[in-house]
Amino acid sequence: MSTIQNKTVVITGASSGLGEATARLLSSQGATVVLGARRTERIESLATELNRKGGRALAVTVDVTRPEQVQALVDTAVKAYGRIDVMINNAGLMPHSPLERRKLDDWNQMIDVNIKGVLYGIAAALPYMQEQKSGHFINVSSVAGHKVRPGSTVYAATKHAVRVISEGLRQEVKPYNIRTTVISPGAIATNLPDSVTEADIAAGIRDYYAKFAIPAESFAQAVAYALNQPEEVDINEILFRPTAQEL
Ligand SMILES: NC(=O)c1ccc[n+]([C@@H]2O[C@H](COP(=O)([O-])OP(=O)(O)OC[C@H]3O[C@@H](n4cnc5c(N)ncnc54)[C@H](OP(=O)(O)O)[C@@H]3O)[C@@H](O)[C@H]2O)c1
Numbered sequence: 225m226s227t228i229q230n231k232t233v234v235i236t237g238a239s240s241g242l243g244e245a246t247a248r249l250l251s252s253q254g255a256t257v258v259l260g261a262r263r264t265e266r267i268e269s270l271a272t273e274l275n276r277k278g279g280r281a282l283a284v285t286v287d288v289t290r291p292e293q294v295q296a297l298v299d300t301a302v303k304a305y306g307r308i309d310v311m312i313n314n315a316g317l318m319p320h321s322p323l324e325r326r327k328l329d330d331w332n333q334m335i336d337v338n339i340k341g342v343l344y345g346i347a348a349a350l351p352y353m354q355e356q357k358s359g360h361f362i363n364v365s366s367v368a369g370h371k372v373r374p375g376s377t378v379y380a381a382t383k384h385a386v387r388v389i390s391e392g393l394r395q396e397v398k399p400y401n402i403r404t405t406v407i408s409p410g411a412i413a414t415n416l417p418d419s420v421t422e423a424d425i426a427a428g429i430r431d432y433y434a435k436f437a438i439p440a441e442s443f444a445q446a447v448a449y450a451l452n453q454p455e456e457v458d459i460n461e462i463l464f465r466p467t468a469q470e471l
Contacts, residue, residue: 228451229254232305234298236288236345237315239266241414242364245440246312246447251279253448258301260286260294261315280305288315288341291348298348310451311349312362313342316382317419320375320429330421331378338382342389353402358455360403362447363390367410367465375425383408387461394460403458405450410465413437438466 233250237243239261247257251274259267259281267283274281282304286297301308316338319330342363353359368376369383390406397404411433420426442464450459 227254228448230256231309231451232256232258232301232307233310233312234258234260234301234308234345234349235312235314236260236286236294236297236341237364238270238283239263241416242409242412242440242443243312243314244270246314246444247274247281249441249444249448250451251277251281254279255310256280256305257282258297258304259283260288260297262287288344289336291344294341294344295348298345298352302352307356308349308352308359310360310362311345311353312364312447313345313386314362314364315341316364316416318368318379318416319419319421320379320425321420321422322375323377325422327421334378334382338379339385339389342386346389346393350397350402353397354400357401359400360405360451361390361393362405362407362450363393365390365406365408367408367463367469367471369406369408370463371471373471391460394458401455403450405459406461407443407446407450408461408463409443409446410469411437412440412443414440436466436469 233255235243238247238259251257261267264285271281271283284297284300286293321327365386366383368380369387372380394404417429446462
């Protein structure tokens with residue numbers, strides 16, 4: 225039986241939202257968590273809190289658009305705890321806008337964080353997992369990795385890419401006993417709408433989230449489900465939404 229207890233789990237985007245909720249849940253279930261994000265104070269205070277509660281947690285400042293920093297995050301985890309069992313590539317942003325607004329900086333940022341950040345996480349953790357002949361990647365996509373809507377084109381493209389990367393990874397890592405899960409949530413109540421840079425669109429998304437969004441704990445439970453399966457069971461895809469969410 226593969227359980228969460230005693231696993232070393234690296235989480236990007238652990239300073240808020242889904243990453244933070246996952247760190248809390250996995251830590252409460254006995255995992256060692258290594259928290260990565262740019263906002264050092266937030267991950268340090270979370271690590272302090274989890275350690276105070278009897279867990280094992282470490283904060284490492286990382287910008288996932290910098291491959292050397294992502295490598296340092298994973299190297300630090302392995303140095304501190306001897307191995308990496310789970311890499312959760314979660315950091316992301318969602319600055320929706322129609323293409324005609326030509327928000328090139330937003331597009332580049334989404335491509336750099338949502339796609340390249342995931343690839344850098346894979347590049348950093350894969351050699352250790354190959355060596356260990358065990359490991360588990362959890363990559364965060366979205367309902368937008370399954371559907372595109374006006375205004376979500378670039379975000380949806382990045383989240384489709386995460387699913388393609390995860391499926392290719394799944395096939396490639398067969399010889400190494402590595403598991404691969406892509407999780408595609410619907411609307412979850414986090415700070416994600418704050419990444420929208422167009423005021424009118426941000427207001428619409430905030431209204432939508434206020435009506436429908438479900439707690440970040442729902443995502444953490446999906447992660448725990450995938451991790452808790454027996455070693456020979458590989459949960460490859462989880463797609464879930466608020467019950468009230470139509471799209
Ligand atoms: N909430 C939803 O409804 C929803 C639905 C589907 C998918 N998702 C996906 O879930 C993931 C987490 O988002 P969330 O909802 O938890 O939003 P959030 O509360 O805004 O959290 C985003 C996290 O990503 C981190 N991040 C952003 N840019 C980064 C960078 N360059 N380097 C390192 N970390 C970076 C942020 O940390 P710092 O700012 O401290 O660096 C933060 O911890 C994203 O991939 C998002 O696309 C969310």
